[in-house]
Amino acid sequence: MQRIATDRVIIVGAGLGALSAALRLAPHPVVLISPERLGEGASSAWAQGGVAAAMAAADTPEAHAADTIRAGAGTVDAGVAHRVTAAAPGHIESLTRLGAPFDRDASGGYVLSREAAHSFARVVRVKGDQAGAEIMRALVAEVRRAASVQVLEGAMATGLQVAGGTVTGVVVESADPAGSEPVFIAAPAILLAGGGSAGLYALTTNPPRIRGQVIGLAARAGAAIADAEFVQFHPTAIDAGEDPAPLATEALRGEGAILINRHGRRFMAEIHPDAELAPRDIVARAIHAEWRQGNRPMLDTRAALGASVLTRFPSVAAACARAGIDPVTEPIPVAAAAHYHMGGIATDAGGRASLGNLWVCGEAASTGLHGANRLASNGLLEALVYAETCAEGIAATLPAPAPAAPVVPEFRPGGVPVDSEAIARLRQVMTADVGLIRDEKGLRGALATIAALEARHGDSASFRNMTATATLIAAAALMREESRGAHFRSDFPRAADAARRSRLTLAEAMALRALPEKEPT
Numbered sequence: 001m002q003r004i005a006t007d008r009v010i011i012v013g014a015g016l017g018a019l020s021a022a023l024r025l026a027p028h029p030v031v032l033i034s035p036e037r038l039g040e041g042a043s044s045a046w047a048q049g050g051v052a053a054a055m056a057a058a059d060t061p062e063a064h065a066a067d068t069i070r071a072g073a074g075t076v077d078a079g080v081a082h083r084v085t086a087a088a089p090g091h092i093e094s095l096t097r098l099g100a101p102f103d104r105d106a107s108g109g110y111v112l113s114r115e116a117a118h119s120f121a122r123v124v125r126v127k128g129d130q131a132g133a134e135i136m137r138a139l140v141a142e143v144r145r146a147a148s149v150q151v152l153e154g155a156m157a158t159g160l161q162v163a164g165g166t167v168t169g170v171v172v173e174s175a176d177p178a179g180s181e182p183v184f185i186a187a188p189a190i191l192l193a194g195g196g197s198a199g200l201y202a203l204t205t206n207p208p209r210i211r212g213q214v215i216g217l218a219a220r221a222g223a224a225i226a227d228a229e230f231v232q233f234h235p236t237a238i239d240a241g242e243d244p245a246p247l248a249t250e251a252l253r254g255e256g257a258i259l260i261n262r263h264g265r266r267f268m269a270e271i272h273p274d275a276e277l278a279p280r281d282i283v284a285r286a287i288h289a290e291w292r293q294g295n296r297p298m299l300d301t302r303a304a305l306g307a308s309v310l311t312r313f314p315s316v317a318a319a320c321a322r323a324g325i326d327p328v329t330e331p332i333p334v335a336a337a338a339h340y341h342m343g344g345i346a347t348d349a350g351g352r353a354s355l356g357n358l359w360v361c362g363e364a365a366s367t368g369l370h371g372a373n374r375l376a377s378n379g380l381l382e383a384l385v386y387a388e389t390c391a392e393g394i395a396a397t398l399p400a401p402a403p404a405a406p407v408v409p410e411f412r413p414g415g416v417p418v419d420s421e422a423i424a425r426l427r428q429v430m431t432a433d434v435g436l437i438r439d440e441k442g443l444r445g446a447l448a449t450i451a452a453l454e455a456r457h458g459d460s461a462s463f464r465n466m467t468a469t470a471t472l473i474a475a476a477a478l479m480r481e482e483s484r485g486a487h488f489r490s491d492f493p494r495a496a497d498a499a500r501r502s503r504l505t506l507a508e509a510m511a512l513r514a515l516p517e518k519e520p521t
């Protein structure tokens with residue numbers, strides 16, 4: 001393996017967390033590993049709703065924290081929730097200064113959307129559903145201008161090297177599907193900002209790159225993983241056969257769009273007092289139940305938005321147009337799709353993982369903010385806040401900033417390409433047996449399938465990173481014998497008396513793959 005050393009901080013990923021951290025670290029030199037062209041391939045650029053922050057005069061960070069804690073179903077770290085929500089308005093102001101064109105009202109105030117389980121209209125947005133794309137556009141431009149940031153495009157991380165419990169560097173390969181021989185880069189500090197895992201599911205809203213690989217590579221290096229079982233399913237992915245499934249943002253329901261089935265029956269009103277704006281897990285399970293009964297759930301924007309849906313929600317309108325749906329005259333078929341991983345690499349309040357020299361921010365991290373169910377639009381917020389926290393923590397360990405040579409890995413042919421059939425099988429089993437409704441039999445079957453796929457296709461480090469994360473999600477789901485937030489066990493449909501977070505190493509999760517089924521009691 002080619003080995004190189006750099007004085008730059010390595011940032012793995014190129015979404016909101018990575019770009020924000022790179023800018024916050026300036027003038028410390030960093031190298032940003034971006035598998036795609038900068039700005040592409042990240043969930044961040046696909047975010048529609050916006051960023052949650054208490055910007056309204058009557059709203060407060062305390063109310064935002066209380067909603068976050070309530071949505072998380074007993075497993076949110078209250079200290080983290082208070083810290084993140086208190087920092088939120090400041091981050092909106094700095095994004096505004098960077099050029100994010102947030103929607104404004106006639107008096108110059110931020111236009112705020114109402115989303116599920118928020119007690120206020122609190123989501124700062126851009127042109128209806130363009131928040132992620134526009135925030136990323138502003139950050140990409142700033143990163144391109146920053147002399148301290150080297151962007152290594154077309155590369156992806158596949159492993160970490162660890163000595164005495166401390167990470168010494170990152171193994172990278174060409175991000176081309178054919179892969180390359182691995183190259184090891186030793187670095188003074190490593191920040192993982194490689195996104196979540198929802199693309200490990202066959203029915204997902206996440207971009208194809210977001211398949212738990214960065215969580216998996218940290219787990220394979222020995223990092224502790226927290227709350228892996230908590231995967232959020234978005235109730236209203238547009239169900240028209242596209243992979244990934246385009247999203248119909250929750251803000252549509254905030255504007256009054258309703259959920260009906262093919263018989264025209266509005267089904268949420270009888271399930272929850274907040275009807276369409278009930279917590280995401282409740283709406284997602286209701287949609288799933290209608291879908292399984294062949295009742296074709298649909299989002300009806302006609303009365304609430306009429307023709308304005310086309311101009312006010314351009315991403316949704318474009319997805320409908322691709323599928324031949326006219327939302328002005330017909331309801332939009334929807335399905336619940338894997339959307340957000342609340343779990344991830346366990347971090348402390350400073351964004352540090354359980355291994356030395358390793359920080360994590362964004363969806364790859366499990367900071368304790370989301371608990372069992374993320375409050376809508378707290379994902380981008382967490383990435384912003386922890387990017388800053390990690391940057392401060394990393395900077396404190398570095399010598400005074402000095403210019404550093406660029407990192408130039410040489411990607412020689414000789415990689416092990418990932419088998420696309422194996423990925424498809426992995427994604428199918430995750431949706432079928434580790435999805436919205438889980439039970440012991442399905443989870444054990446899934447663990448056995450994941451183990452078999454890994455045994456056959458594990459020569460690819462990239463695939464092993466995916467199976468590591470899939471194993472952790474299924475094992476943690478098997479261990480949690482209760483239903484809580486987004487995690488629903490049909491064999492344990494109630495919440496246990498005591499709420500707790502979960503914490504697991506990959507070795508512990510792998511041990512579960514080998515255990516026989518429990519005797520019935």
Ligand SMILES: Cc1cc2nc3c(=O)[nH]c(=O)nc-3n(C[C@H](O)[C@H](O)[C@H](O)COP(=O)(O)OP(=O)(O)OC[C@H]3O[C@@H](n4cnc5c(N)ncnc54)[C@H](O)[C@@H]3O)c2cc1C
Pocket residue numbers: 012013014015016017018033034035036040041042043044045046047048049050051052131132155156157158193194195196205206207209210213214247339340361362363364376377378379380381383
């Ligand atoms: C359709 C959609 C809509 C959403 N809407 C909202 C919303 O309105 N509000 C909200 O708060 N949240 C929303 N979310 C969630 C939010 O977008 C994400 O949680 C957030 O963007 C995560 O940021 P991140 O920087 O951690 O990861 P990402 O933005 O996903 O970036 C991860 C980066 O890591 C890179 N990467 C992956 N694997 C590797 C590897 N092996 N090596 C190197 N790099 C790698 C990727 O290419 C990418 O650049 C939405 C998500 C989706 C999918």
